[in-house]
Amino acid sequence: MDARNDETTVDVAVIGAGLAGLAAAATAADAGRSVLLIDGQPGGGRAATDEVGRYRFNRGAHALYTTGPGRTVLNDLGVQVKGSPPVLRGAMVRVGHRVGLAPGNAVSLARTPMLSSREKLVLGRLLAGVRRWRPDEWADRSAAQFFDHLGLEGRPRQMVMMLTRTATYGADPEVLSADVVVSQVQMALAGVEYLHGGWRSLVDGLAAAGCDRGVRPAPGVHARRVEPDGDGTRVRVELDDGTVHARRVVLAAGSPGAAERLLPDGAAGWGPQGPAARIACLDLGLWAPPSIQVLFGVDVPLYLSCHAPAAAGLAPPGAATAQLMWYLRPDEDPTPDEARGVLADHARLAGIDAGDAVESRYLHRMVAVSAQPAPEAGGLRGRPRVTDSGVEGVFLAGDWVGPTGYLADASLVSGAEAAKAAVASLDRPSRSVGEPAA
Numbered sequence: 001m002d003a004r005n006d007e008t009t010v011d012v013a014v015i016g017a018g019l020a021g022l023a024a025a026a027t028a029a030d031a032g033r034s035v036l037l038i039d040g041q042p043g044g045g046r047a048a049t050d051e052v053g054r055y056r057f058n059r060g061a062h063a064l065y066t067t068g069p070g071r072t073v074l075n076d077l078g079v080q081v082k083g084s085p086p087v088l089r090g091a092m093v094r095v096g097h098r099v100g101l102a103p104g105n106a107v108s109l110a111r112t113p114m115l116s117s118r119e120k121l122v123l124g125r126l127l128a129g130v131r132r133w134r135p136d137e138w139a140d141r142s143a144a145q146f147f148d149h150l151g152l153e154g155r156p157r158q159m160v161m162m163l164t165r166t167a168t169y170g171a172d173p174e175v176l177s178a179d180v181v182v183s184q185v186q187m188a189l190a191g192v193e194y195l196h197g198g199w200r201s202l203v204d205g206l207a208a209a210g211c212d213r214g215v216r217p218a219p220g221v222h223a224r225r226v227e228p229d230g231d232g233t234r235v236r237v238e239l240d241d242g243t244v245h246a247r248r249v250v251l252a253a254g255s256p257g258a259a260e261r262l263l264p265d266g267a268a269g270w271g272p273q274g275p276a277a278r279i280a281c282l283d284l285g286l287w288a289p290p291s292i293q294v295l296f297g298v299d300v301p302l303y304l305s306c307h308a309p310a311a312a313g314l315a316p317p318g319a320a321t322a323q324l325m326w327y328l329r330p331d332e333d334p335t336p337d338e339a340r341g342v343l344a345d346h347a348r349l350a351g352i353d354a355g356d357a358v359e360s361r362y363l364h365r366m367v368a369v370s371a372q373p374a375p376e377a378g379g380l381r382g383r384p385r386v387t388d389s390g391v392e393g394v395f396l397a398g399d400w401v402g403p404t405g406y407l408a409d410a411s412l413v414s415g416a417e418a419a420k421a422a423v424a425s426l427d428r429p430s431r432s433v434g435e436p437a438a
Contacts, residue, residue: 009246009247010244010245010247011028011033011034011248011426012024012028012033012036012249013038013244013248014035014036014037014250014419015226015237015249016038016254016397017038017039017207018044018046018252018398019408019415020397020411020415021415022203022209022415023077023206023397023419024250024397024418024422025037026206026210026213026215027415028250028419029210029213029215030076031419033423033426035214036215036218036244036246037218038218039219040220040221040240042219043217043219045254046059046060046367047202047203047408048200049197049198049199049200053285053359054315054316054358054359056321058307061307062199063192063193064192064193064195066187066190066192066193067190067191068405068409069404069409070410070411070412070413074202076416077209079202079205079206079208082193082195083194084194084196084310084311085192086294086310087294090292090294091104091295093112093114093162093295093298094297094298094299094349095298097349099295099349099350100113102296103115103120115159116155119154122152123156123160126152127189130189131186133182133186135183135186137179138177138179138181138379139379139381140378141178142176142178142375143164143176143178143181146182147161155298158298158299162298164176165301166188166296167181167187168181168369168407169277169327169368169407171327171328171329172330175274175275175374176274176373179381180373180379194308195311197311197313197314223237223238226238226249226391228264228391234246235247235248235391235393237249247393248395248422249393250415250418250422252396252397252415253398254398255276255367255370255398259389263390263394267389268390269384269389269390269391270384270388270390271377273370273371273384273400274371274373276367276371276372277327278330278365278366278368279366279368280325280339280362280363281362281366282324282325282354283321283360283361283363284321284322284347284359284360285320285359286320286321287319287320287358288320289306289309290351291351292351293305293350295346295349295350300346301327301328303323305323319358322347324343324346326339326343328365333365336362339364343362368407369400371400373406380404380406383401385402387421395421396418397411397415397417398411398414402417
């Protein structure tokens with residue numbers, strides 16, 4: 001049946017087939033509900049993996065946290081993903097154009113020439129106490145205020161900010177709430193994985209979990225509006241050239257702005273959110289692994305890591321991929337030529353000539369996080385809840401929704417929670433669907 005002319009009523013319509021939407025669809029179907037998954041773009045969203053020649057590039061340098069809350073959602077749905085940790089032996093950092101050993105553990109901290117003896121002592125003591133940090137205590141303060149509290153200044157502060165950027169994609173410590181920094185840094189130090197085959201393996205696993213449970217996909221179909229149905233029992237989803245009626249809707253459209261544009265005027269039940277975190281990305285397919293496989297900027301917001309050969313299936317045998325990023329501040333707007341030049345210069349410090357790459361792909365001002373949790377809004381716990389759409393029967397999901405997780409973890413958790421809330425609401429008496437929420 002063509003989803004654009006479906007006169008029947010589906011239990012749950014999910015709008016958006018990124019990680020949040022895929023998790024929501026599979027979770028709702030797991031509860032025995034009929035589910036329609038609507039998305040005008042290919043599945044995966046920012047978690048998609050693109051094939052460029054014989055190489056596979058993720059859309060941004062993704063890593064999955066081994067202890068992240070999203071793992072519980074994947075386990076509940078039976079989605080198994082495999083990966084390998086980054087190759088950190090020989091990892092380097094740069095200060096200006098000077099390159100030296102990254103202080104990744106006690107041995108490299110002692111050996112690195114990038115810090116003075118006193119700075120090594122300060123950074124060593126700080127890293128030893130990371131496990132004792134308490135995220136909830138810092139939800140209403142910025143990362144900069146947290147660094148001030150720790151007494152960080154000079155090079156140690158830059159080193160911690162480098163770790164913060166890597167774990168959060170945030171480039172401005174005045175903007176990002178400190179609870180995000182604390183929780184993400186703790187998880188980053190506990191371990192991450194580069195996924196074999198790229199993040200496509202995660203997207204495909206979630207899609208297969210939904211398919212196995214009866215999710216009906218509607219690819220290539222754009223949702224234009226989500227409105228109360230005239231009979232008061234359903235929600236009407238207006239598409240490009242048709243309508244779908246659903247008893248409940250999970251709105252996993254991507255960003256707060258995208259969700260708001262789909263809802264009736266003035267209905268959105270959440271306040272202003274923090275700015276998006278954006279990155280400029282340069283992906284390189286190389287003949288062979290370079291001598292330096294990891295190079296992070298200390299005084300500049302730049303990243304380079306070879307995700308292959310650490311992760312299998314991203315490059316031909318014996319070859320490598322290098323993922324480079326420039327973390328952009330909210331007020332930063334370089335031209336494509338400028339950003340690509342900065343990233344190519346960073347690659348050159350690692351011994352990589354971008355012009356000699358077998359394949360390359362550049363993404364300009366890509367959104368890495370839809371809305372950074374803001375300290376003035378209460379950090380993670382101040383983000384909109386899955387029930388805050390402002391319209392009864394419509395639930396929210398995405399990397400900007402709910403108090404739990406960040407990045408992919410927030411998408412997976414909020415998707416599952418939105419689906420559970422939608423299913424639970426089907427089983428209890430309530431006011432007419434479509435009435436504004438109190």
